[in-house]
Amino acid sequence: MLSPSRLQGVGTVQPWDNPPGTVGVGRLARIPVRHLRDEEPGCPMNRALSVRRDVFAAERVSSKTPREEFPFALVQELLDQLESGAAQSIEEAMERCSRTRSRCLPQHVTWSAAAAERYLDARRRDQESRDGADVPRTFRAPDAWIAFRTLEEPDERGITDYERTVWGRQYVSDDATLRELVIPAKGGAKERLPLPELAAVASVLYYGTPARIPSFEHHSPALRHPAPPPRPERVRVYSAGLTEGRVRLLRTTETDVFADWTAEEIMDLHEQHVVPRLGRVLDSRERIAGAHCAGCKALPECSVVPRVPALLVFPPPTRPRKRRTVSVSDLRAHHDCPARYHLTRVLKLPSSVQENEAVRRGRAVDRWLNVRHASADAPPCREVPLPADLPGLTDDELAPALGMLRAHRARCPLDNPAATRFRPQHRVMAHDPQSDVMVIASCDLVYEERGGVVVRETKTSAFPPGGRSVLLEKHPQLALSVLLLEAGVLGGDSRRSRVELEILRPDGVSLEEFDPGDEGTVEHARTVLASYTVPWSVETRYDAVPRPGYDCTGCEALSWCATGKERATAAG
Known part of the structure; x- marks a missing residue:
């Protein structure tokens, strides 16, 4: 299918050397389609390392999780049972999927059962619509399709086995x-x-x-069917909405052409769009820190991820478990309810809850400020006319938001002649090797001033702020910023650095400051975060146990949660 030269793509083929902290031979490259996306975020070195399935971390990291973390795991198993005919109903399929079901939260099980039923109904309607059309009905393919290329000797990259994979539900017509x-x-x-x-x-x-x-044995080559069928004459690619209950033939973003191609068209598309990207995935060595770092085999020895032992308070682990990533949003969700954290922050199940006016207003104000603060060369906000409208807000909701933007003009950081290098929505990562947790902070704005670093968080509120001590407790992201600055993660001189909290109201603005060089402030920040990190770090069940006072009616997981529905009904 592909000669060695056709896999080179653009640029120079680089011989593979295991990065520090990894071992293995690097003969097997298993490349999922997602790694070939133009906009695929993440670290090129991590991708090149992850597709080499027989390269491992020198110090093995556990992959165990107390609960199922792949949202589609149970859905896929249920569909396998039902589409193969092994089960005749959702209830029977559930019984046959008892091992996976036992690892899922009850809410995850509820969502999965409903999603599987909607999928099957959508597939049935799609298949019935083909009667009399030029598209034959299709049936579940029992094995995955994997595109292979096998060499007798290692190529320039040291690889002998190339495998390309796709994820989804695979189907084939009777005549193949x-x-x-x-x-x-x-x-x-x-x-x-x-x-x-x-x-x-x-x-x-x-x-x-x-x-x-x-x-x-994911580090071993895939086992091929001994008598593979002939290649197809036609290929079609669909999307299925598990909440919507619809199957849709996909179109290309660029040309609006349906993903319905003949063999000749696919071979041409492969040469134009796939081959160059294969080389880029395999040969890139750039390192970029991000949320993906938690799963990287080379993280303990990576040169671009700051390592801060004991950055946060985590009890010593009692049992091996998968390396995790945590943010303040994660911690707050877990504090509200362990089940809410797992369902919305880990599984990211879809929400049917509408955002309230305060949330929409805050997001609209943030968007406008982020655009304004993206460049140090931009004029201060007081010199720029207020917008005529803000996306996402109604006419009635616009006036309070404009009042907040007007109030911001008195505290705009662009007015500060010493401020430089503005970075709105700046993401910061640090690895705590003591607990083996990746800590992530998304700062509203980071800028530099006279050798120090300033982190500014902007909040919108209809009420005046409380005392400074209360503010750290109310906004734990401020506490995390204090600790990150104190540890030097953002660079700069910590003695010249600070955390700012700008609170915008329709009728005014206040600006509070927190000093990462002050021992009392640092200890208070550490104590505030410990009240979140300790329960989160030892959690294994993720039961639906909302904290006292938490309003379940606003929970994104309410549709799937019996406990939340009971509490919402009782609240009236």
Whole structure:
């Protein structure tokens, strides 16, 4: 299918050397389609390392989790049982999926059962619509399609086995001339995907051979079907909305063409859009810190991730578990209710709860300020006319928001002649090796001033602020910023650094400051965060136990949570 030169793509092929902290031979490259996306976020070195499945962390990290963390795990198993005919009902399929079900929260089980039923209904309607059309019905393919390329000797990269994979529900027509992939989405069915991504999917479906990846030997080559069928004449790619209950044939973002291609079209798309990206994934060595770092094999030795032992208070782990990432938003969700954290922050199940006016207003104000503060060369906000409208707000909601923007003019950091290098929505990461947790902070604005670093958080409120001590407790992200500055994670001289809290009201503004060089402030910040981190770090059950006073009616997981519904009903 591909000669060695055709896999080079653009640039120079780099021989593989294991980065510090990793071991292995690097002969097997298993490349999922998501790594070929143009806009795929993350670290190029992490991608190049992750696709080399027989390269490992020198010090093995546990992959154990107390609860199922893949949102589609149970849905996929239920559909496998039902579409194969092994089970005749959701109830029977649930019984056959008892192992996975036992690892899921009850709310996750409820969502999965409803999602599977909606998917099957959508598939049935789609198949019935084909009667009399030029598209034949399709049926579940028992094995995954994997596109292989095997060499007798290692190539320039040291690789002998290339495998490209796709994720989704795979189907084939009775005569094997049509192959289809349905990609589940938790919410509504997607309408479009970028052409390179769809071309990569279609390429795997066309070139792919039925195969199975060994369950407990993911570092070994996939096991191919001994008598692979002929390649198809046609490939189609769909999206399925598990909340919406709809199956939709995807279109390309760039040309609005349906992902419905012949063999000749796929071969051409493969050469244009897939081959160059394969080389880029395999050969890139740039390192970029981000949320993906928690799963990286080379994290303990990475040169771009700050390491801060005991940054936060975590009790010593009592049992091995997967390395985790945590943010203040995660901690607050867990503080509200452990189940809410797992369902909305880990599984990210779709929400049916509408945002209230205060949330929409805060987001609209933040967006406008972020654009304004993106450049140190921009004029201060007092020199810029207020917007005529703000996206997401009604006419009645606009006036208070404009009042907040007007109040901001008195405290705009662009008015400070000593302020430089403005970074709105700046993401900060640090690895705490003592607890093996990646800590992530998303700061509203970071800028520099006379050798120090300033972190500014902006909040919108209809009420005046409380005392400074109360503010750290009310806004724990301020406490985290204090500790990050004190540890030097953001650079600069901590003696010249500070955390600012700007509170915007329709009729005024206040600005509070917190000194990371003050021992009392640092200890208070550490104590505030410990009240969140200690319960989060030892959690294993994630039961629905809302804290006293928490209003379940605003919870994003309410649709799936019996406890939340009972509390909401009782509250009237």
